[in-house]
Amino acid sequence: MLADYQLKMPKNINAGEHALEQLAGIIANGVKKIVIFTDKGILGAGLVDVPKAIIEEAGIDYTIISDIPAEPNYHEAQAMIDEFKKQEADFIIAIGGGSVMDVAKLSSILATDEYTVKDLLDEPLLAKKQITSLMIPTTAGTGAEATPNSIVGVPEKDLKIGIVNPEMIADYVILDSRMIKNLPKPIAAATGVDALCHAIECFTSAKANPISNTFALEALDLIMNNLVEACTNPEALKAKSDMLLGSFYAGVAITSSGTTAVHALSYPLGGKYHIAHGVSNAMLLTPVMKFNEPAIKDLLAIAYDRVVKNGNKDLSVDEKSGYMINQLEEMVKVLEIPTSLKTFNVPEEDLDGLVAAGMEVTRLLVNNKREVTPKDARKIYLEIM
Numbered sequence: 001m002l003a004d005y006q007l008k009m010p011k012n013i014n015a016g017e018h019a020l021e022q023l024a025g026i027i028a029n030g031v032k033k034i035v036i037f038t039d040k041g042i043l044g045a046g047l048v049d050v051p052k053a054i055i056e057e058a059g060i061d062y063t064i065i066s067d068i069p070a071e072p073n074y075h076e077a078q079a080m081i082d083e084f085k086k087q088e089a090d091f092i093i094a095i096g097g098g099s100v101m102d103v104a105k106l107s108s109i110l111a112t113d114e115y116t117v118k119d120l121l122d123e124p125l126l127a128k129k130q131i132t133s134l135m136i137p138t139t140a141g142t143g144a145e146a147t148p149n150s151i152v153g154v155p156e157k158d159l160k161i162g163i164v165n166p167e168m169i170a171d172y173v174i175l176d177s178r179m180i181k182n183l184p185k186p187i188a189a190a191t192g193v194d195a196l197c198h199a200i201e202c203f204t205s206a207k208a209n210p211i212s213n214t215f216a217l218e219a220l221d222l223i224m225n226n227l228v229e230a231c232t233n234p235e236a237l238k239a240k241s242d243m244l245l246g247s248f249y250a251g252v253a254i255t256s257s258g259t260t261a262v263h264a265l266s267y268p269l270g271g272k273y274h275i276a277h278g279v280s281n282a283m284l285l286t287p288v289m290k291f292n293e294p295a296i297k298d299l300l301a302i303a304y305d306r307v308v309k310n311g312n313k314d315l316s317v318d319e320k321s322g323y324m325i326n327q328l329e330e331m332v333k334v335l336e337i338p339t340s341l342k343t344f345n346v347p348e349e350d351l352d353g354l355v356a357a358g359m360e361v362t363r364l365l366v367n368n369k370r371e372v373t374p375k376d377a378r379k380i381y382l383e384i385m
C-alpha cells in the first residue's frame with residue numbers, strides 16, 4: 001500500500017515573459033530593508049540590474065551580498081549569513097543558481113544568533129522562518145527555488161550534505177527566462193542535466209506518489225524535449241523558458257518524493273573533488289539507470305509513452321526502457337559533459353574512500369528502488385573511473 005504523502009511548496013509563483021516586473025508589487029507592502037544575495041558571475045552578467053532598478057524606484061533600502069562562492073561549504077555559508085545578519089533586513093532576494101539560493105534560504109531561518117549552519121547539520125529542524133524570501137533562479141537548474149533543501153560542503157567528511165527543513169521553502173518565486181538567456185553553454189548543460197536527474201530520479205524513487213509523479217513527468221517531458229535546444233541555440237527563448245519551468249517542477253517533485261542513487265553517489269564527488277553538482281550527476285546518470293533498470297523498467301516505459309513524441313506505443317517494456325536510457329546517455333554526450341573521473345584526476349586508489357562516503361548518503365539511498373550495496377557502489381564508481 002502507498003504510504004501517506006504530502007507536498008509543501010512556495011506560496012507565490014510568478015512566471016512568464018515579464019515575470020521580473022512583478023517584483024514591484026511583491027515588495028510594495030511595507031518592506032523596509034532588502035538583502036540581495038548573488039555571486040560575481042551573475043553580477044557581471046548584469047542580471048541584478050533590473051531588480052535593483054525596481055527596488056530603487058520603490059525607494060527601499062538594500063544591500064547586495066555578492067561574495068558567495070560556487071557550491072559553498074558550511075563555513076563559507078556561515079560567513080555569508082553573519083554578513084547578512086549585520087544588515088538587519090526584513091526581506092531576502094536571491095538572484096542566482098543553487099549556490100546563491102541555498103545560502104539565502106539558510107539566512108531566512110538563521111537571522112538571529114540562536115543557531116548556526118553547523119547546528120542544522122546535526123539537527124536540521126531546529127530553526128524557524130524569520131525573514132520573508134524571494135528566489136529568482138538564473139540556472140535551470142537545481143530547482144532550489146522550490147525545495148526545502150540547502151546543500152553545503154562538509155570538508156571534514158569529504159561530502160556534501162543536504163539540510164532539509166520546510167521552513168526554508170521560499171515565500172515567493174519569479175521564473176523569468178531572461179535570467180537564463182545568456183547562460184554559458186557548459187553551465188546550461190550541467191545544470192540542465194541536474195534538473196533532468198531530479199525528474200527521472202523522483203519519478204523512479206521509492207517515495208514517488210501521485211503528486212510527485214504529476215510534477216516529475218511534466219518536468220521530464222519539458223526537459224528532455226528542450227534541453228539540447230536551450231543549450232545550443234542562444235535564440236531559443238521558448239525552449240529556455242520551458243527549461244526554467246521544467247527545473248522548477250522537478251524541484252517540486254523532489255520535495256514530495258526525493259532523488260535516488262545518482263544524487264547519493266554524486267555527493268562525495270562534489271564534496272571531495274569539487275566537481276560541479278550537475279557534472280557529477282551527469283557522469284553517474286547512465287551507470288545508475290542501467291543498474292536500476294531491472295527494478296524500474298515499467299516506470300521508464302511509462303515515461304517513454306509520455307515523453308517521446310511520435311513514439312511507438314507498441315514497443316515492449318524492455319525496448320521502451322532501453323530507449324529511454326539510451327536517450328539519457330546520448331543527451332550527456334551531445335552536451336559534451338565530461339563522463340570520466342580521469343578528467344578531474346581522481347586516482348583509482350581513492351575508490352574505497354568514495355564508496356564509504358557514498359554509502360553514508362542513506363537519506364537518498366533509501367529512495368533507490370534497487371538496493372545499492374557497497375559492492376554495487378564500487379562497480380558504479382569503477383565505470384566512471
Ligand SMILES: NC(=O)c1ccc[n+]([C@@H]2O[C@H](COP(=O)([O-])OP(=O)(O)OC[C@H]3O[C@@H](n4cnc5c(N)ncnc54)[C@H](O)[C@@H]3O)[C@@H](O)[C@H]2O)c1
Nearest residue numbers: 041042070071097098099138139142144147149151183277
Ligand atoms: N537546494 C536544492 O534543492 C538543490 C538541488 C540541487 C542542487 N543544489 C545545489 O546547488 C548548487 C549548484 O547550483 P547551480 O548548479 O545552479 O550552479 P551555481 O549556483 O553553483 O552557479 C555556477 C556558476 O554559474 C554562474 N551563473 C549562474 N547563473 C548564471 C547566468 N545566468 N549567467 C552567467 N553565469 C551564471 C555562477 O556565477 C557560478 O559561477 C550545488 O551546491 C548543489 O548541491 C541544491
Ligand SMILES: [Zn+2]
Nearest residue numbers: 142194198277
Ligand atoms: Zn541536483
